Amino acid sequence: MKLELGKIKIKDIIFANNTEIKDGVLAINRQELISLLAEPRIKELTIELAKPGDRIRIIPVKDVIEPRVKVEGPGGIFPGFIAGEEIVGSGKTHALKGMAVVTTGNIVGFQEGIIDMAGVGADYTPFSKLLNVVISCEVSAGLPQHEHEAVLRMVGLKAAAYLGEAGREIKPDQVVCYQHKPFYEAINDYPDLPRVGYIYMLQSQGLLHDTYVYGVDAKEILPTLISPTEVMDGAIISGNCVSACDKNATYFHQNNPVIEDLYRYHGREYNFIGTIVTNENVTLADKERSSSFTARLAEQLKLEAAIVSEEGFGNPDADLIMNCNKLEEKGIKTVLITDEYAGRDGASQSLADASKKANAVVTAGNANQLITLPPMEQTIGEQSLADVIAGGFAGSLKEDGSIEVEIQAITGSTNELGFTKMTARSY
Amino acid sequence: MSQGKLKIIHYLNQFFGQIGGEEKANIAPLIKEGPVGPGGALNNGLAGLAEISKTMICGDSYFSENLAASRAEIKQMLTEEKPDLVLAGPAFNAGRYGIACGNVAEIATELGITVISGIYPENPGYDLFKQYAYFVETGDSAASMRQAIPNMIKLVKSYFEQGGKLGSPEEAGYLPRGVRKNLFVEKRGSLRAVEMLIKKLKGEQFETEYPMPVFDRVEPRPPVKDITKATVALVTSGGIVPKGNPDRIESSSASKYGKYSIAGLDDLSTAEYQTAHGGYDPVYANEDPDRVLPVDTLRELEKEGKIGKMHDHYYSTVGNGTAVAAARAYAREIADELVNDGVQAVILTST
Numbered sequence: 147m148k149l150e151l152g153k154i155k156i157k158d159i160i161f162a163n164n165t166e167i168k169d170g171v172l173a174i175n176r177q178e179l180i181s182l183l184a185e186p187r188i189k190e191l192t193i194e195l196a197k198p199g200d201r202i203r204i205i206p207v208k209d210v211i212e213p214r215v216k217v218e219g220p221g222g223i224f225p226g227f228i229a230g231e232e233i234v235g236s237g238k239t240h241a242l243k244g245m246a247v248v249t250t251g252n253i254v255g256f257q258e259g260i261i262d263m264a265g266v267g268a269d270y271t272p273f274s275k276l277l278n279v280v281i282s283c284e285v286s287a288g289l290p291q292h293e294h295e296a297v298l299r300m301v302g303l304k305a306a307a308y309l310g311e312a313g314r315e316i317k318p319d320q321v322v323c324y325q326h327k328p329f330y331e332a333i334n335d336y337p338d339l340p341r342v343g344y345i346y347m348l349q350s351q352g353l354l355h356d357t358y359v360y361g362v363d364a365k366e367i368l369p370t371l372i373s374p375t376e377v378m379d380g381a382i383i384s385g386n387c388v389s390a391c392d393k394n395a396t397y398f399h400q401n402n403p404v405i406e407d408l409y410r411y412h413g414r415e416y417n418f419i420g421t422i423v424t425n426e427n428v429t430l431a432d433k434e435r436s437s438s439f440t441a442r443l444a445e446q447l448k449l450e451a452a453i454v455s456e457e458g459f460g461n462p463d464a465d466l467i468m469n470c471n472k473l474e475e476k477g478i479k480t481v482l483i484t485d486e487y488a489g490r491d492g493a494s495q496s497l498a499d500a501s502k503k504a505n506a507v508v509t510a511g512n513a514n515q516l517i518t519l520p521p522m523e524q525t526i527g528e529q530s531l532a533d534v535i536a537g538g539f540a541g542s543l544k545e546d547g548s549i550e551v552e553i554q555a556i557t558g559s560t561n562e563l564g565f566t567k568m569t570a571r572s573y
Numbered sequence: 574m575s576q577g578k579l580k581i582i583h584y585l586n587q588f589f590g591q592i593g594g595e596e597k598a599n600i601a602p603l604i605k606e607g608p609v610g611p612g613g614a615l616n617n618g619l620a621g622l623a624e625i626s627k628t629m630i631c632g633d634s635y636f637s638e639n640l641a642a643s644r645a646e647i648k649q650m651l652t653e654e655k656p657d658l659v660l661a662g663p664a665f666n667a668g669r670y671g672i673a674c675g676n677v678a679e680i681a682t683e684l685g686i687t688v689i690s691g692i693y694p695e696n697p698g699y700d701l702f703k704q705y706a707y708f709v710e711t712g713d714s715a716a717s718m719r720q721a722i723p724n725m726i727k728l729v730k731s732y733f734e735q736g737g738k739l740g741s742p743e744e745a746g747y748l749p750r751g752v753r754k755n756l757f758v759e760k761r762g763s764l765r766a767v768e769m770l771i772k773k774l775k776g777e778q779f780e781t782e783y784p785m786p787v788f789d790r791v792e793p794r795p796p797v798k799d800i801t802k803a804t805v806a807l808v809t810s811g812g813i814v815p816k817g818n819p820d821r822i823e824s825s826s827a828s829k830y831g832k833y834s835i836a837g838l839d840d841l842s843t844a845e846y847q848t849a850h851g852g853y854d855p856v857y858a859n860e861d862p863d864r865v866l867p868v869d870t871l872r873e874l875e876k877e878g879k880i881g882k883m884h885d886h887y888y889s890t891v892g893n894g895t896a897v898a899a900a901r902a903y904a905r906e907i908a909d910e911l912v913n914d915g916v917q918a919v920i921l922t923s924t
Contacts, residue, residue: 255851255855256824256825256849256850256851256855257824257851269757290856291855291856292856340774342770342774351853351854352853352854352856353854353855353856354854355853355854388851388852389825389851389852389893389894403761403762403763403764404763404766404767406763407761407763407764407766407767408767410764410767411767411771415771415774416770416771416774428853450774451770451773451774452770453763453766453767453770455766459894460852460892460893460894461852479770479773479774481766481767481769481770481773483762483763483766484783486753486783487826487894487895487896488753488896489896489897489898489899490826490896491704491752491896491898492752492753492754493704493750493751493752493753493896493898494896494897494898494899495786495788495897496753496783496786497783497785497786500785500786500787500788501785502785504781504785505781505785506769506770506773506779506781507781507782507783507785508762508765508766508769508782509762509782509783510762511755512753512754512755513894514826514894514896515755533821534824535824535851536823536824536825536826536851536852536893536894537825537826537894538823538824539821539823539826539828540821540823552825552826552894553755554825554826554894561762562762563762563763564761564762564763564764564765564766565761565762565763566761566762567757567758567759567760567761567762568755568756568757568758568762569755569756569757569758569762569765569782570753570754570755570756570782570783571741571753571754571756571782572742572749572750572751572752572753572784573739573741573742573749573750573752573753573754
């Protein structure tokens, strides 16, 4: 499976009469996009732009998505949602770099996040560096929460696919080629290098905790193999923003940094041969089964080492440690990526489960750290929700419009795919 | 920090405070002007920068047997004196002395005063109080005083010279405090993971970013002798609260718990109860709050005589992202109240 990923650098985004890309500027026909997204369950939908440095706060954020388009090869972007179920990951795909679609709207649960485009909060979210097309979507009254979430999820995917289309005929600024070979060939390419893999854990615990693989709710999958190039075509998407700091927005899946960095030393230091997706379900039986299947797949691939990335915290710490234990027991060396909930003072133990075998851990930081976000000039969404979202508390929103919250409320701040440069140390 | 010479208070036990040995371990806290015992060398080493203005001395037995009173006295003294820094010990491997130094550190920390001390890493005072003091590592006995004093002086100097900030334990020379602090580094997490993997594969030295903690394991209690006579309480971390969440318990990282009456209730109705928890799918708990807090079942068991009585109040907090230290503090208070209220058994429900 070979994918040429063409990157089109977007320098600015504007509203105009035609949706098109000219000289790196994405023009958007706002009305056309609004009409495309309309459906009976949506009461109101508005689209605004938020650019790096703008004194804009977006709250509560559901998802962030990079516009992409399938230019050549089977299937289409976001299989199982926008495109059909055909296998993606080969041919050519164009990605609109430096920008994203952000979805917001009245709160579904307590769990959605904050993106500040300026001020200290901007340092903690990678999405403050992007040109964002922000879609605020209000649904009709009385819509059940699960449906509410599903409506917003589809709005984001549809908008990203629509904007991605504008890049279909554009010559990319950069083309990167990724190849994922059949295992027999992959192993024979570098027979003398150690075989490594990637264990890709997906949150799958219910409302605002779900992830989808080719349209299938990940809580219903058995751990399976996936090509990294399929992930780049949107085979994994997010329905997930609970404690937004460590949830993988769709953007993170599309740009999975573990995959990218594993390719970096592939063929030199090791042979990166396989990626296993697994879930994080709520019952012990599911956890036992999924971790056993994951370890068995890793053994069948004859992996010698693997990176395991967690999504979320607390309950999924048990999945992380089970995966680690079962892999290490089979002699497969692991490096885990997690984040921490060490309390506001940093003095409590950081994880809900532990193992002596977990001797190689990368941390994306302590999510309980308090931060004061300065007032912004404009809010897209509703600031008062800062008091109830995960990481906020009664009185989070101050009279002057500043917000005191734990960084767990900031979208992507402690991303466990290792997207950011934050870490934590013992002092 | 004040201008001129900085003011230090030094804490010592009866032995190092030159009062006497074990026979004097029962003396109550007393204060002497200027440095005493090892304080002399510390004071000399800091000459020109800071000065030990007073030395507080307390017997080790007195401290442990009169903990509340000792702590109160130390707190009062520190409040009055307002030192720029507190020195304690070094305590080496003397257990009670180490714990006393730790207590002093905890009190000083509450007052916003930094504490520098010295301790042997296996002294229980280190593990119990490590987040409250910068402990220089010492040997297990006073024979290592000669190394301990210069190390403490060095740490005090760098503390003052860097405007009250110290680098990492390795850089500055103190034992890890177990306090996790965020920082931004040069490489993103995924690349750090890949590079760690390469080292692990090659059998090279690598450093984990999070050394695994050792967890408490709670021993199960013996069974209740006669459950048909017992008062049973419900306590949950699943966030079930009266509708509207009157105490505004946070959806994550809860700073409090609630206590609510269920006297006479047979069932938690969806009109009157909900979950405040942000860490699980709340739809099913909101459809029927008894799914998380089984008031209906317990009331039936009470009516059938299978339990003595359901306690009239339940306690609720949100377990999502809540620090262990916070959870432990709530549990201690809740347990005390339940014991006082004559409850013999508790059903803990999580989510």
